[in-house]
Amino acid sequence: MALDARPRRIAVVGAGMVGLSTAWFLQEHGAEVTVFDRRDVAAGASWGNAGWLTPGLATPLPEPAVLSYGVRAVLSPSSPVYVPPSANPRLLRFLAGFARNSTAARWRRSMESLVPINGRALPSFDALIEGGVKADTADAETFLAAYRTAQERRVLLEEIEHIRAAGQELEYEVLTGDQARAVEPALSAQIGAAILLRGQRFIDPGRFVHALADSVRARGGKIRAGAAVTGIRDERDRVAVRTTGRDFETFDTVVVASGVWLGDLARTFGVRALVQAGRGYSFSVPVERVPSGPVYFPAQRVACTPMGGRLRVAGMMEFRRPEAPLDQRRIKAIVEAARPLLHGADLDSRQDEWVGSRPCTRDGLPLIGATRSPRVFAAGGHGMWGITLGPATGRLLAEQIVTGHRPRELDPFDPLR
Numbered sequence: 001m002a003l004d005a006r007p008r009r010i011a012v013v014g015a016g017m018v019g020l021s022t023a024w025f026l027q028e029h030g031a032e033v034t035v036f037d038r039r040d041v042a043a044g045a046s047w048g049n050a051g052w053l054t055p056g057l058a059t060p061l062p063e064p065a066v067l068s069y070g071v072r073a074v075l076s077p078s079s080p081v082y083v084p085p086s087a088n089p090r091l092l093r094f095l096a097g098f099a100r101n102s103t104a105a106r107w108r109r110s111m112e113s114l115v116p117i118n119g120r121a122l123p124s125f126d127a128l129i130e131g132g133v134k135a136d137t138a139d140a141e142t143f144l145a146a147y148r149t150a151q152e153r154r155v156l157l158e159e160i161e162h163i164r165a166a167g168q169e170l171e172y173e174v175l176t177g178d179q180a181r182a183v184e185p186a187l188s189a190q191i192g193a194a195i196l197l198r199g200q201r202f203i204d205p206g207r208f209v210h211a212l213a214d215s216v217r218a219r220g221g222k223i224r225a226g227a228a229v230t231g232i233r234d235e236r237d238r239v240a241v242r243t244t245g246r247d248f249e250t251f252d253t254v255v256v257a258s259g260v261w262l263g264d265l266a267r268t269f270g271v272r273a274l275v276q277a278g279r280g281y282s283f284s285v286p287v288e289r290v291p292s293g294p295v296y297f298p299a300q301r302v303a304c305t306p307m308g309g310r311l312r313v314a315g316m317m318e319f320r321r322p323e324a325p326l327d328q329r330r331i332k333a334i335v336e337a338a339r340p341l342l343h344g345a346d347l348d349s350r351q352d353e354w355v356g357s358r359p360c361t362r363d364g365l366p367l368i369g370a371t372r373s374p375r376v377f378a379a380g381g382h383g384m385w386g387i388t389l390g391p392a393t394g395r396l397l398a399e400q401i402v403t404g405h406r407p408r409e410l411d412p413f414d415p416l417r
């Protein structure tokens, strides 16, 4: 692309981690950005998630073990993966595609696709902070995956070997229950085995995303809250964006980063991939002694993260429509799963009960890059890992948009696949 053909005025739809990171890195290339959100900054999945920056665990969701959860899920609404018994045709299509991708061979291929972008995850957070985003990331020196028995632990130990065999760096140590409690006294006496994961980090995601938005504004970007984008029109040399209550506004380029709603706007431009809400829940509780790092109970699929002097507890994978109301039964299921495993946590003094939608794809890979229109780009579908991979996504996509060359890390994530 000739220098004078570089897009300068760029619209981003969605003020979550992915959209704002893209906007910020576009500004690094001198672009003028306007970010539209129909609600507000961090109003979607980017607020109440677990805040783990864990490239070592950023693996494709469709994996052989998930299928067995799927079967159990239909039988029990308190299972960590929930599929409503009356799944609609779209959800059935999603689940069928998901099941097709849940083989060991496909998992391996998808994992190898994630390794290069995973390698860019933490350096991209550092670039944001060095570039003026007023927020921190914390080193997760005591990141523990904890189990009742050594037998339960075998699943993750095997997965770690597969992760490493695919080329992903991940250092760990195997601990007994007593050793784990010495590291983290918030673990109860029921914990009999653990894995200490090295080299990962965590953040308070809501605070981080707000700091990112402040930085985008401070660098001259506009953030338009309460502005739902209802249409995008390619006008050949520019692109027009319509928001509710306003006329079309024109830009050189638009990036659709609207989380689980990505398909609503991107489908017109050839993005056929289904983005399904994998809804997760969280809340925060007081603890006698706040853990110094994340605690993960993989068998229960419960994730705990120290945040703001409390413990955020998150879990569930509920395949329902994103607009469905918060279902108290899921909160209860997380509470009952976590209660015997945590020591000194008052799980009945909950605050900030929250539900949000992981934007899941059938192959477990994100959708990042140009659509059928060279002026319309997609950025999303990161499922469980949009916080970890948001900044790396924004950095790589901004490079592609401005230079016209797709960085090789993005090759596997073509939104038109």
Ligand SMILES: Cc1cc2nc3c(=O)[nH]c(=O)nc-3n(C[C@H](O)[C@H](O)[C@H](O)COP(=O)(O)OP(=O)(O)OC[C@H]3O[C@@H](n4cnc5c(N)ncnc54)[C@H](O)[C@@H]3O)c2cc1C
Pocket (backbone or CB within 6 Å): 013, 014, 015, 016, 017, 018, 019, 036, 037, 038, 039, 040, 041, 042, 043, 044, 045, 046, 047, 048, 049, 050, 051, 052, 053, 054, 227, 228, 229, 230, 257, 258, 259, 260, 261, 264, 265, 278, 279, 280, 281, 282, 314, 315, 355, 356, 357, 358, 359, 379, 380, 381, 382, 383, 384, 385, 386, 387, 388, 389
């Ligand atoms: C319980 C739970 C725990 C998680 N834990 C982690 C974790 O520890 N680490 C990790 O890496 N990831 C985690 N995730 C996943 C992560 O939260 C998501 O992948 C990530 O937040 C997705 O970011 P996003 O910017 O794509 O979407 P979102 O944050 O959902 O942002 C999309 C935005 O687009 C806006 N929007 C939608 N449609 C329109 C429109 N038409 N016009 C204007 N605006 C629109 C929405 O209002 C929203 O603000 C977790 C998720 C859940 C639910």
